[in-house]
Every structure is written in C-alpha cells, then in structure tokens.
Amino acid sequence: MKxxxxxxxxxxxxxxxxxxxxxxxxxxxxxxxLDAEADRVAALEAAGAPLPLAGMPIALKDNIVTTDAPTTCxxxxxxxxxxxxxxxxxxxxxxxxxVIAAKANLDEFxxxxxTEHSAFGRVQHPTHPDRVPGGSSGGSAALVAAGxxxxxxxxxxxxxxxxxxxxxxxxxxxxxYGRVSRYGLVAFGSSLDCVSVIGRTVNDAARVLAAISGxxxxxxxxxxxxxxxxxxxxxxxxxxxxxxxxxxxxxxxxAGVRAGVDRAADALRAxxxxxxxxxxxxxxxAVPTYYVLAPAEAASNLARYDGVRYGVRxxxxxxxxxxxxxxxxxxxxxxxxRRRILVGTYVLSAGYYDAYYNKAQQVRNMIAADFSxxxxxxxxDFMLTPTTPTTAFRAGERTGDPVSMYLxxxxxxxxxxxxxxxxxxxxxxxxxxxxxxxxIAPAFGESRMMAVASAVEAALDAAGEVR
Ligand code: GLN
Numbered sequence: 001m002k003x004x005x006x007x008x009x010x011x012x013x014x015x016x017x018x019x020x021x022x023x024x025x026x027x028x029x030x031x032x033x034l035d036a037e038a039d040r041v042a043a044l045e046a047a048g049a050p051l052p053l054a055g056m057p058i059a060l061k062d063n064i065v066t067t068d069a070p071t072t073c074x075x076x077x078x079x080x081x082x083x084x085x086x087x088x089x090x091x092x093x094x095x096x097x098x099v100i101a102a103k104a105n106l107d108e109f110x111x112x113x114x115t116e117h118s119a120f121g122r123v124q125h126p127t128h129p130d131r132v133p134g135g136s137s138g139g140s141a142a143l144v145a146a147g148x149x150x151x152x153x154x155x156x157x158x159x160x161x162x163x164x165x166x167x168x169x170x171x172x173x174x175x176x177y178g179r180v181s182r183y184g185l186v187a188f189g190s191s192l193d194c195v196s197v198i199g200r201t202v203n204d205a206a207r208v209l210a211a212i213s214g215x216x217x218x219x220x221x222x223x224x225x226x227x228x229x230x231x232x233x234x235x236x237x238x239x240x241x242x243x244x245x246x247x248x249x250x251x252x253x254x255a256g257v258r259a260g261v262d263r264a265a266d267a268l269r270a271x272x273x274x275x276x277x278x279x280x281x282x283x284x285x286a287v288p289t290y291y292v293l294a295p296a297e298a299a300s301n302l303a304r305y306d307g308v309r310y311g312v313r314x315x316x317x318x319x320x321x322x323x324x325x326x327x328x329x330x331x332x333x334x335x336x337x338r339r340r341i342l343v344g345t346y347v348l349s350a351g352y353y354d355a356y357y358n359k360a361q362q363v364r365n366m367i368a369a370d371f372s373x374x375x376x377x378x379x380x381d382f383m384l385t386p387t388t389p390t391t392a393f394r395a396g397e398r399t400g401d402p403v404s405m406y407l408x409x410x411x412x413x414x415x416x417x418x419x420x421x422x423x424x425x426x427x428x429x430x431x432x433x434x435x436x437x438x439x440i441a442p443a444f445g446e447s448r449m450m451a452v453a454s455a456v457e458a459a460l461d462a463a464g465e466v467r
Contacts, residue, residue, distance in 0.1 A: 002055050004045075004099075008038035011057045011101050014148045023146060025123050025139040027062045028069045029102035036068070037099040044097055051097025053211055056204075058093055059143045059152040062103040063110055063186040064195070066090050069100075073186050074118035075108045077332030078311040087184020088219065089153060089195050089212040096211040101149050105139030108334045109302065110155055110188050112136045113163055113408040116399050117336040124395075126168055128433065131392040134164030134408075137198065141168040144198050145434075151199045151208045157189045158290045159412025161196035162424040166387035166436025169426045171205045171457075173197045173450070176443045177419035178223040180209075181216035189297035192290075192416050202425065202454040206230040209446065229447045237455060238272035243380035247283035248411055254390045256430020260464055261386050264427045264437040267459035267466050268384070268452070278380060280370040285363050286414035287406055292347050292360035293417070298337075299344025305332065339402065368418040375442040382452060383440040385411055387424040391433035411438060421446045425453045428464010435464065 012031045019026065034057075041055055060066065063073045065083035072078045090100065107117040115123040115138025123138040125131035126145040133142040137154025141164035144152050154161040156174045165172025174196045185195050195212065199205025210228045244265070249258065265275055307313040307328030314331055316323025333341070347356035374380055389410055398405040415422045420443055424436035437456065441449035461467050 004038040004042050004055050005035065007055055007057070008034040008099065011099070011149070015102055018143065018146055018148050022129070023124050023126065023142055024121050025105055025142040025146070025148075026059070026102045027072055027074065027105050027120055027139070033068055034099065034101060037101075040094070041097050041099060049097070053093065053207060054097040055099060056097070056151065057099045057101040057149045058208065059102045059104045059140055059149045060090065060100060061106050061137050061140050061152070061154045063106060063155055064090060064153055065184045065186070066100060066103070069103050071103070071186070072120070073109045074106045074120055075332065075334065075337065076119045076312065077305045077328070081311045083184070085184065088181035088216045090184065092212045093208070098211070102143065104137070104143055104152060107136035107138070108337050109186070109298070110136040110157060110160055111298070111336050111340055113159070113405050114393070114395070114398065115139060115164070116395060117334060119334055122395055125392050128392065130394055131433070132167065132395050134167035134388075134392065136160040137196070138164045140198050141165055141170055141172070144168070144170045144200055151197065151204045153208070153212070154196050154198055155185055156194045156196040156416060157192045157294055158416040159409040161198060162387050162412050162422060162436070162438060163409060165198055165424040167392040167434065169434030171199045171202050171423065171425055171453070173199075173205050173209055173423040173446070174415070174421060175209060175213065175446055176421045178221050179213050179225070179421070179444065179446065181219040181222050183216055183218035187301040189294040190301065191297060192294060202450055202457050203230070206450045225444050230450065236272050237268060237452065240273040240382070240452070241380040242268055242273050242275050243278035243374055243383040244275055245278050245280045245283070245374075245383055245385060247280050248385035253386065254430070256391060257386045257389065257435050260427040260430060260435030261384065261437045263460060263464050263466060264425070264456050265384060267456055270466065271455055271459065275384070276380060278374045278383065280374065280414065282363065282367045282370050283414055286367055286417060287410055289360045289363045289367065289417060290409070290413040291343070291406055292356050293364065295340040295344035296348050296357050297344070299341045299348065302337070302341060305329065364417045367414050371418045371420060382445070382449060385438045385440065387411060387436035387438040391430055391435060415440055419443065421449060423449060423453055425456050427456065427460060428462070
C-alpha cells in the first residue's frame with residue numbers, strides 16, 4: 001500500500017510551490033482537504049475495494065461542484081457559494097480511489113480561450129509566464145503541465161480542454177456528447193457542454209475518462225454504450241485510414257504548428273496507417289455558428305444568477321426586485337460574461353430569432369453532416385488536424401479584440417457542434433512552445449482514438465522528433 005499521507009503532503013508542497021511562483025492555477029486547495037482525501041482512500045483500500053485510480057491526485061476545474069470546497073466558476077457572482085452535493089464525476093473519481101487535490105482557475109463561467117477572463121486573475125503559461133495557457137480550462141492544463149498533478153478535469157463547450165492542452169503540451173480529451181454525466185457541471189451551453197479530461201500522458205487521461213464515463217440517472221443526455229477500453233497498445237496501424245481535412249491546413253497556418261502535425265502524420269504513416277485528404281466544406285461557419293448558439297444557451301442558463309438563489313446579493317438603489325437583479329448581475333458578472341448574455345439575448349429576441357438562432361441551428365446540422373459523410377462506410381476511421389492555429393499567445397494580446405480571441409478556437413469548435421470525440425496530443429515544440437495535434441473520431445470512438453494517440457505519443461520524443 002502506498003503511503004497516501006506522505007503523497008498528500010507532497011501534492012500540497014507542489015501546489016504551494018506553484019502558488020509561490022505565481023502560476024495562479026488554483027482557486028482553492030488545502031492541506032486539510034488533501035489529508036482527508038488520503039484517509040478516505042486508505043479506508044477504501046483497507047476495505048478491499050477495487051481502486052483503478054488508487055491515490056491519483058486530480059484537480060477539478062472550478063465549475064465542477066464538490067461539497068468540501070467552494071465552487072466559484074471564477075466569478076464574483078458565486079462568492080460564498082458551496083454546493084450541497086458532489087458532481088457525478090467527482091463521486092465516480094472518489095469511488096475509483098482518486099484524491100481530489102484542488103479547484104482549478106478558469107475563464108469566468110468557462111467563457112474564454114486564455115483564462116484571462118477569470119475574476120481572480122490570469123493563469124500563467126507553465127513555461128512562459130508572459131504567455132497564456134489557453135482556456136477556458138487553463139488552470140487544469142497548467143497544473144498538469146507543471147507536474148503538480150498527473151491529471152485534471154476540465155470542461156468543453158467549444159474546445160476548452162483541447163486548446164489549453166495544446167498550448168501547455170499535455171493530453172486533452174473531449175468525449176462524445178453523452179459519454180460522461182454533466183450532473184454537477186455548472187451549465188454554460190447545455191447542447192454542447194462535456195466534462196473533459198487533461199492528462200500528462202494518454203494513459204493517465206484514458207484511465208480517468210474510463211472512471212468517470214457511463215450512464216447516470218441524474219443526466220438524461222447520458223447514454224449506455226460499450227464502456228471504454230484503455231488498452232493503449234495498438235501495435236500496427238495497418239489498414240487504418242486517417243483523413244487530413246484540407247480546410248484545417250490553410251496557407252497561413254503557423255509553420256511550427258504545421259511541422260508538428262506533419263511529424264505526427266509521418267509517425268502514423270510509419271506504423272502503417274494510410275493518410276488521405278478529405279474535405280469538411282462547412283468548417284468556415286463553425287466559429288460564427290458556435291458564437292450564436294453558445295451565447296444563446298448561456299443567456300438562458302445564466303438567468304439563474306439573480307441575487308436571490310445563489311452567491312452575492314446587491315439590493316440596488318430603488319430597492320425593488322428589478323433593481324436587485326440589475327445591481328447583482330451588473331456587479332457580479334465580468335465583461336466577457338456580460339457580452340455573451342447580451343449577444344445571446346439578442347439572437348433569441350423576437351425578430352432576430354429566425355435570422356440568427358434558427359439559421360445557426362441549420363448550419364450546425366450541415367457541419368455535423370460534413371463529419372457523418374467523411375466517417376461513413378468507405379470513408380476514414382479518424383481525422384488528424386492541428387489543434388490550434390498558433391502556439392500560446394502573449395497575455396493581453398487578444399483581450400481587447402474578442403473576435404481574435406474567438407478565432408483561437410477555429411479548429412476545435414466544429415467537433416463540439418457535431419458532438420464528436422476528439423483529443424489533442426503533444427507533438428513537440430516550436431520556438432520552445434508546445435504544439436498539439438488533434439485526432440477526431442466518430443461518435444463513441446474514444447477507445448480506438450486513444451490507442452492511436454498513444455501510438456503517436458510513443459513514436460515521438462519530447463522534442464517531437466520521430467524516434
Ligand atoms: N473558447 C470558447 C468560448 O469562449 C469555448 C469555451 C469552452 O469550451 N468552455 O466559449
């Protein structure tokens with residue numbers, strides 16, 4: 001049996017050191033919580049329970065609720081809030097023997113691509129403090145990349161785990177919509193939201209995903225499918241067809257990113273896979289479609305923060321109910337969240353609903369149909385693309401220009417709209433900054449996708465060179 005108490009202290013020391021150097025990746029952790037977790041796992045172990053994640057320390061993005069820590073969503077509006085229940089994913093991690101180590105910083109309500117929209121300050125990139133770790137799960141990615149924890153949970157509405165995983169040089173897996181329960185994940189865009197996993201290695205991410213997957217009575221969108229297998233030794237890839245969608249390799253793609261994806265393609269070819277060009281013609285509509293639908297859903301989901309039921313309450317000058325709403329929401333939400341609520345309310349309002357919201361729903365179907373066509377029988381088994389158009393950008397570079405921030409998600413949004421599984425795998429460095437390659441799979445194809453990813457991982461060394 002491992003000395004779980006000593007490990008809990010070591011995790012606490014690493015968390016403390018990360019805070020001291022100013023990473024700002026956590027919003028809550030305590031040695032008491034770590035010690036209590038160690039005791040709880042030791043008791044499970046003593047009782048002889050099977051513990052697939054025995055003693056594994058895991059950080060949670062702070063939009064996943066736990067009873068033993070505050071949940072803030074990196075927003076002032078949730079100040080003082082503590083959940084009366086654990087998210088299903090937290091319950092499953094605990095049952096598997098994991099140690100819940102910390103609540104990780106994020107963009108407020110998971111809205112952003114750089115973790116600069118946190119009400120509690122930006123997260124630093126783990127190796128380049130003047131750069132961003134990506135977002136919105138930037139705290140989770142930075143903690144894994146900095147070696148504080150081997151794995152973390154994040155959430156994806158439109159790329160928020162794959163994009164920061166790519167910027168930080170770690171593995172990020174977004175499962176199929178419906179694979180993992182969202183009970184206890186604070187809602188952003190309910191037709192898109194997925195609890196997702198960040199790991200130091202493909203195997204760490206796969207083990208965590210296996211532990212949290214499966215149907216849940218508390219989330220009617222979860223489906224009973226074959227459980228994940230985490231055999232990460234695919235051997236030969238002979239006969240596998242991997243598509244390279246031309247729309248994901250534009251002429252102005254960053255040269256270092258292109259080189260990284262090329263190395264992954266070479267590694268896959270060397271293992272016997274066949275790489276073939278494919279097209280996803282509606283790709284260019286993914287970001288605009290996402291930025292109609294996600295804000296529309298956010299505007300209705302965030303209506304619950306009214307100063308009556310959760311967190312802070314400001315009475316307002318007039319002292320009536322409308323003044324309470326205005327004062328609470330005006331002070332409690334940061335600028336990006338207010339922008340999303342305004343856009344979402346606009347696209348849902350009478351007279352604009354058909355032009356924006358309904359139109360975006362139609363385009364979403366066309367984007368999903370692109371994927372169905374390339375994955376149809378006779379098509380390809382997976383696709384390989386860059387995860388992001390550039391490596392990690394400098395802090396402050398895009399905060400004044402929301403559209404340039406939104407375009408950081410250009411290669412990750414379409415998959416989210418289609419509800420498919422995808423992951424980012426590190427494929428080396430460009431000018432010292434990590435590059436990620438994205439694998440995209442058909443619905444519920446996570447097991448094979450992760451096996452292919454671990455083949456890429458095994459074939460490339462840390463610099464991204466083919467071994
Ligand atoms: N960056 C995207 C946004 O700002 C995606 C966020 C997410 O996946 N949670 O909405």
